[in-house]
Amino acid sequence: MKYRAFLALIVVGALTGCAGMKTAESADGDKVKYQVIATGDTEDRLDVLNVVSAKSGDLTKASVELQNDSNFAYTFEYRFKWYDAAGMEINPDATAWTPVSIMAKETKSLQALAPNPTAATFKLFLQEKP
Amino acid sequence: MKRIVVATLVGAAIASTPFLSGCANKVAYGDAQAVETVNTDFGSTDLQQIAAKMTDDMLAFPPVVQVTQQRRPVIFVDKIKNKTTEHIDTESITDTIQTKVINSGKFRFVDMTAVKQVQEQLDFQTDSGMVNPQTAVKIGQQIGAEYMLYGNMSSIVKQSGSTKDVYYKFTLKLLHLQSGIVEWQGEKEIRKTKTKSLLGM
Numbered sequence: 216m217k218y219r220a221f222l223a224l225i226v227v228g229a230l231t232g233c234a235g236m237k238t239a240e241s242a243d244g245d246k247v248k249y250q251v252i253a254t255g256d257t258e259d260r261l262d263v264l265n266v267v268s269a270k271s272g273d274l275t276k277a278s279v280e281l282q283n284d285s286n287f288a289y290t291f292e293y294r295f296k297w298y299d300a301a302g303m304e305i306n307p308d309a310t311a312w313t314p315v316s317i318m319a320k321e322t323k324s325l326q327a328l329a330p331n332p333t334a335a336t337f338k339l340f341l342q343e344k345p
Numbered sequence: 346m347k348r349i350v351v352a353t354l355v356g357a358a359i360a361s362t363p364f365l366s367g368c369a370n371k372v373a374y375g376d377a378q379a380v381e382t383v384n385t386d387f388g389s390t391d392l393q394q395i396a397a398k399m400t401d402d403m404l405a406f407p408p409v410v411q412v413t414q415q416r417r418p419v420i421f422v423d424k425i426k427n428k429t430t431e432h433i434d435t436e437s438i439t440d441t442i443q444t445k446v447i448n449s450g451k452f453r454f455v456d457m458t459a460v461k462q463v464q465e466q467l468d469f470q471t472d473s474g475m476v477n478p479q480t481a482v483k484i485g486q487q488i489g490a491e492y493m494l495y496g497n498m499s500s501i502v503k504q505s506g507s508t509k510d511v512y513y514k515f516t517l518k519l520l521h522l523q524s525g526i527v528e529w530q531g532e533k534e535i536r537k538t539k540t541k542s543l544l545g546m
Contacts, residue, residue, distance in 0.1 A: 271404065271405040271407075271410050272410040272413065272414055272451075274404060274405070274410075274449065274451075276401075276405055292380055294378070306448060308377070308378060309445070309448075310378065310397065311377075311378035311379075311380075311389075311390065311393035311394075311397070312378055312379055312380050312390075313380075313390075313393075313394055313397070314380050314390065326401070327397075327401060328400070328401040328404055328405050330445065330448055330449060331448060331449050331450055332450065344380075345379075345380075
C-alpha cells in the first residue's frame, strides 16, 4: 500500500515537471512548447489572447498577444527566455527586461526571435513596473 | 563658560557619530538586465532594447533568411553616426548586436577595429625571423566582407516647465558591398519622459 502511494507520488512529480507548458502551433504544423509566467499585477491586468509561433529559416519566432483588461493605461516589463530540447536555457542573462506601455483595453503583440536554431521552448515572464 | 561650550561641542560630536555613520554610502550589485530609469539620458535599457530589436528584425527578414539558409555571409560593422546631443558610445550598441548575430550562427564578422593589430602580428610572423615559417600565417588569405552594417542614432528633446520628453530613433542598415543595395533596414524608437510631481504623487 505504502509502495503504491510512493509510486503514485513519483508519477505525479514527473508529470508536474511538464505542468504549465502549453503548445503553440505554427502554420507549417511545427509545435513549440511555451509558458507565460505573470507575477504581481500583471496576472490580473493582462490577458493572454493568442500565442503563435513561426519559422524564419531555422529560427523560431514567437508572438504572444496580450490585452489590457483594465480601463487604465498600464506599464509593465517582459522578458523572453529560450530553452533547448534538453531544457537548458540558451544564453542566460542575454535577454533584458523590456518596459512596455499598454493603453486601456489595448492589445499588444510581444515578439521575439530564438537566439539560435537549437531553441525548442520559450518562457515569457511578465512583471509589474517596480 | 568656555568649559561648558567645549563640553557641549564634544558631546554633540560624540552624539552625532551614529547619525553620521548612518549617512554612509552603500554599494550593492544590481541586475544588469533590470530596467533602468535614473534619468532621461541614454541608458543600459535603451541599449539592450535596440540591440534585441535590431537583431531580431534583421535575422527574421525573409531576404536575409534566404541568403543565410545555405551559408554564413561575412559582415563588417561601420560607424553608427551619433546625431544626438549626448555622448553615446555607439560602438557598444553594435558590439551587442554583433554578439547576438554571431551567436545565432547566421553571419560571420570581420573586425575592422583590429586591422592594425593583425597587421602588426602578421609582420612579426613573416619579417621578424622569430617565427617558424611553416607555422606562420600566410598573408593575403583573409576573407573579404560582403556586407556592411551601419546606421544613425538621433534624438528629439523637448522641455516644457518640469516635463522633459526625449525621443530616440536608432536606424540600422545592411548594405551589400558588391551591388550597393541596402538589403535590410531596421528602426527602433524609444521615448522617455521625466515629470516632476508634487509631494511624490
